[in-house]
Amino acid sequence: MNLQSIRRTRWRAGVVAGGLAALLATSMITAVSAQAAAGCRVAYAVSSQWTGGFTANVTVTNLGDPLTGWNLAWTFPSGQQVTQAWNATVTSSGAQVTAANMSYNGAVATNATVSFGFNGSWSGSNATPTAFTLNGVTCTGGVSGTASPTAGPSRSTSPSPSASASTSPQPGNPMATVAAMQPGWNLGNTLDAIPDETAWGNPLTTQAMLHHVRAQGYNSIRIPVTWSNHHGSAPAYTIDTAWLNRVRQIVDWSLAEGFYVLINLHHDSWQWINTYPTDRTNVLARFTAVWTQLAAAFRSHSSRLTFESINEPQFTGASGDEQSYQLLHELNAEFVRVIRQSGGGNATRLLVLPTLFTNADQGRLDSLAATFTALHDPNVAATVHFYGYWPFSTNIAGGTRYDSAVEQDLIGTFDRVHNTFVSRGIPVIIGEWALLNWDHTRPGIIERGEFLKFLEAVGYHARTRRLTTMLWDAGQFLNRGDLSWRDPGVFAMMKASWTTRSATASSDQVYVPRTGSITSKALTLNLSGTSFLGLRQGTTDLVSGTDYTVSGTTLTLTAAALTRLVGSRAYGVNATIAARFSSGEPWPISIITYDPPTQTAASGTTSSFAIPTQFRGDQLATMEARYADGTNAGPANWTSYKGFWDHFQPDYSANTILLKTAFFAEVNDGAPVTLTFHFWSGTRVTYRITKSGTSVTGGIG
Incomplete structure (x- = not known):
């Protein structure tokens, strides 16, 4: 992941895995x-x-x-x-x-x-x-x-999740190798962190952590490595021995656990490789020197170790895509030449080549396909990254739901990659995937149920196109401190998607007003080929016909059931039930009591302005900003919907919504702005603010 560009670039990537399977004629096969x-x-x-x-x-x-x-x-x-x-x-x-x-x-x-x-x-x-x-x-x-x-003789089974090198696809069978790497996991923000392993908040990597990840079902691990701060000057660019030994140690631990392993040049891409257009001689010499040393250090390692030339390659000062394509071709070709000529296991080791920006637009894919044709190397794979439809991935421009635009972006990406590479027998790895702003340190940007839909869809569409996926995890999924998933339900949905489909619904939330009569509520089921089995609260099954009805794909919770589930009708989640289906993960449904949120007048500055907000059980989905004439106000003025957390941020414990400095930086002085807050219950609340210099005043609309 490139920290410099990830929030301003719409990444569209997909990957594929599959291929001609060679028979292993040894006593170890059945x-x-x-x-x-x-x-x-x-x-x-x-x-x-x-x-x-x-x-x-x-x-x-x-x-x-x-x-x-x-x-x-x-x-x-x-x-x-x-x-x-x-x-x-x-x-x-x-x-x-x-x-x-x-x-x-x-x-x-x-x-x-x-x-x-x-x-x-x-x-x-x-x-x-x-x-x-x-x-x-x-x-x-x-x-x-x-x-x-x-x-023939039956193959013995082992209780260990680790696989020995002798059971791996033979060198020279890249399609089988990449298929065996599914699913994969990234040791993100660790050896790629600048300047060292713990600089970006993750703890030192341990054998116990690697064992835990392997035991969760992951078959491969991508270990991003930034080398910029760990080698000497020209002409030798000698890699620091301690750093190389640490990388080797983690690689060896991973191989011992049975992982396929991928290492690369990571943030080097924007630290020095990007200057290739204007510093060709020095960049090429440095690139060659680093990979020459890595080739020598790992030439005798298992064929389950793979190399990726560059993470998210990009070129500052290039005249355009065509020049960038040529520059990337030169570096990828040099990478392949250096590794192959080093001999040993490197003669047939799987080498992974990225598209420009590791992006899956058709021009990027076609350029890399031309490189594969020119190289004529049988042991190579392509890689792209996939962070979803950008408005949804960051919650801007009203991208709050997993809707048809998000789905078509996903399908289009995966189809392009499949058609360009997999259909021609070239395996591809989705080297990173997730949503950009799904992060435990910034909760609420992506609504959980909408994220679950995305996870289920990525797993299905990747699997049916034979794509190998490697989750980008910089600590937002696995808590490396206690080796637990930060959200077990999120991991469960991902894991289910590796082998089957899970049904979803139009929402994972049912809002019930705190006062007044309670009426029935309906959700639309997306069955995805499964059959509905029933509803359950804990270990108790709800009663069909009394607590709920199902007609086609419409699930209706009765007023009587909702009255029982909300209990005393305290604000917030009062009950959680699960819709169960014939396969896959159950769909969680939170029963929430709320009243429409209220706001009051406030004053402050452009560096600190908080709108007093009584959320009353509701949750914020997004915010719009418009001037009196209807034009869009604030940053990203191509849309009225602002960026969740970048421009505004709810604080439920403090009962405020904070407007960020970045928002006010692009608001006109003296021009009243109407803010419309959209809540997940469907409630909308308007609030008006006016900026005067660094002072801000606001009141209810």
Whole structure:
């Protein structure tokens, strides 16, 4: 993540993972072969297995007439599930699985083979399927004959989440490697912090922390590293030994836990690499020297260690995108040359190359695709970052909800990346993803239920496009102090999205007025292929027909149920219930008592102006600012909606809404401004302010 640009650049990125799966012919794999009257033979191999998960590769040999399309079907004997696939479209119904050809591998000549692979989940045992059908006909291994299928030796399972190097995809199989890296996690704001590991507030990395992350189900770890403050001057640019040893220690700990590991040049991108257009000789020499030393230091490490050339590359003073594309091509090509010529494990190590700004606009993708063509290196992957639709990611311009604009931005991004790279057999890693302003130190910017919808959608759309995702976590998700998730429900939704869909609803909040009669309230369900099972409060099931009704996708809570749930009708959340579905995470619903918020007159200065606000159980969603003539006031004047926390900030404990200095910096002197505060209950409150020099006065509208 680039701290200089993250809040002013609309990042659109997506990534993909998938590829041609090679069979591992060793005693450590499970294999089954069968013979078929229709002329087909199947080899099924488990190339990697860990607690709860595995990677399998399938090769089909066509012994009959040429095929123009195919689907292979089988039944898992132990209830396994496919969670991610490459080189085939895989669908499941219970234990029955069907893999269909992609657009590029449907034609299979007589005696030719086609291969695909997948990641799966298992519990109890991971027995091998014993029969396959190709286009509806049983595979038995020959043009005729009905020989019984034979199964090879079963692979032993291990209770440890760690995987040894011997169970990793073989070097030279980047699609399988990137698929096996799903899901991934970033050790953010740590070794990339300036000037050292703890400078940005995170504690020293420990083996216990890495073990905890691995045990949560993450298969890869991206370790961003900033080298700028840790090497000497020209011409050698010698890396500080203590720093290199610390990086090596964390890499080695991570590999020992069974992670795939990715290291890079991180904030170096804007500290010195960005001057490449005007300081070509020195930047190239420094870039080459740093990667030469890293190549030497890690040349004998496991193939599960991967290298990323540059984080979010950018070039100050470039004439435009075309020059920037050429400059990035030069650096990426130099990176590949340096690593490959160092030999050892680096000769086939997976190398990860970014787009310009690690952005997923089509021009950026096309430029990197041209680099891959020119390099003609079989062991490379692409990377982009994805922080969602910018207004939603930062809560500006009214971007408070996960709506169709947010969804289409996500789908468009992932489709572009898939079509540019994955469909051509090039794996891609979403090296960072999250929402820019989801942060435990700035609560309320992104409403929790809307964030849950985003998490569920990212997981689904990435998985169905075979994209490997690496969560950006700078401390906002995992509390590294006590090794707990800051919001367990947020992590649970993310984890569920790795393997299945979860239903959501139009809101996770139901507001009930504190006074007056209580009426029924309705929510719209987004079932996402699931079936509604019921509502539960704690361990008690609510009663269908009495407490709620469901008609199509409309869930209605009855007045009687709401009256019971709000109890004494104290302001705020009085009860939490969960909508349960046939798969995925339950959807939480908070039952909230409120009255419309009230505000009173105030005076202050442009550096300290707080509007007295009685929230009365409600929560602030956003704020608009307009002059008397209707034009937009304040910063970001292309919209009436201002930036949550950047321009205004609620303080629920102090019963105030603070208007920030940055807001007043762009408000006209002497011109009254009408503020409209939007609350999550649907209530709107207006307030008028006037700035005169550094003085500010305000009152109710």
